[in-house]
Amino acid sequence: MKLIQEFFQRKSKVMPGIIAGLHTFGAKAQFNPHVHMMVTMGGMTAKGEWKQYDYLPFEMLRKQWQTVVLKLLREKLSREEIKRIQPILQQAWNNHQNGFYIYAPKQKGNIKEQLRYIGRYMRHPAIGMSRIVAYDGETVSFRYKDKKDGQMKIETLSVEEFIGRLVQHIPDEFFKLIRHYGIYGRRIRSLCRKILGRWQEQVKRWIIKMNRIKRRNWSQRQKEQSGQDPAICRRCGNCYEYKGEVCQENGRLVIRYTIDLMARKYLERMIGYQTGNAKKEEKSQESQPLRVPLQSSTFVWVVTNKKKSPTKW
Structure with missing residues (x-):
């Protein structure tokens, strides 16, 4: 300086x-x-x-x-x-x-x-969540750009080594x-x-x-990067409403947070559909909720019938 x-x-x-x-x-x-x-x-x-x-x-x-x-x-x-x-x-x-x-x-x-x-x-951290491509409990794989040849590459480390690389930057x-x-x-x-x-x-x-x-x-950040509003369903054009968060603990999908009781019941039903523990009822395509694979940590959004700009969250 x-x-x-x-x-x-x-x-x-x-x-x-x-x-x-x-x-x-x-x-x-x-x-x-x-x-x-x-x-x-x-x-x-x-x-x-x-x-x-x-x-x-x-x-x-x-x-x-x-x-x-x-x-x-x-x-x-x-x-x-x-x-x-x-x-x-x-x-x-x-x-x-x-x-x-x-x-x-x-x-x-x-x-x-x-x-x-x-x-x-x-202000960005050592590794963003978007760069982590795989985690199996023992190893972590993440993307990085090699400045020598300008190519995107994947590196896989053990969990201990990965944590060691991160904590040295605290x-x-x-x-x-x-x-x-x-x-x-x-x-x-x-x-x-x-x-x-x-x-x-x-x-x-x-x-x-x-x-x-x-x-x-x-x-707004996602829309600038991809050109697609993440709060708008690409299939029907309706808006998404935030209902809560589901995460994986001990091999099971559990609800971490919901906005209300109805949202909790809905997410419990969705987990049942994903795990096969709930009876699959025949529903019309219009009333059937959009089902997406739930990963280790997923923010759950539900398509509504409101064709308008989504509320800021």
Whole structure:
């Protein structure tokens, strides 16, 4: 962060805004610490004016970042440790003539959508539930993208090894993974917001307002990704209503939560249909409920006859 702040201060005499997020994991949940940053393309001058800036010398930052990292390592180590790892540090310097890795392509397009994506990415866990493809009680299989060839692959681990990979990324108590610097700092954030608002009114040049980016619910996120509203049945076009949650415990399907007594009776009947313990009654196709395979943990939705937009949940 100091590198970015010092660069803006030297070149433009401005204070930028920086949001930094620490990730300790890679694609396979292995230990791979790195930092993601969102940096304003400009900053606040000492006179309280906003100054635009549209260039960052990434090649220079790579070399500076390399120098800072190796210098910090030498400062934190004892003389005996430095002598022992000095060949490794020298090799790291020689093997990276262009500096350490900094990836910062120019972003174009919908700024709000990019901010949503980057903000969500900075907060995501080591492995999302959607990446887990199989679990049999002894092993866990999950998808990951191999950055060497760009292909999606499957890795299978024992439960113990899988848990071990995850718990190493649990931060210490009170340790902040996301930090704010510059004009986003806690001490001067409100003041900078007021100054920037006055400047925007005077020059009639509006920078995107973060408070206009509203948090989306699960249905909206799924619709943006797949183009299909998950609360609308693809067969009949009717709406789904949330009734409760069914999970698997000791090889049996049990009801974890229902919204009311009628929903519980309905889910009990559905479990009976799935397990074959209930008598199958002949029903017309219109009145028969939609049956879906219940997995280890399933949110149950029921098709209603209401052809209207589903209620937000």
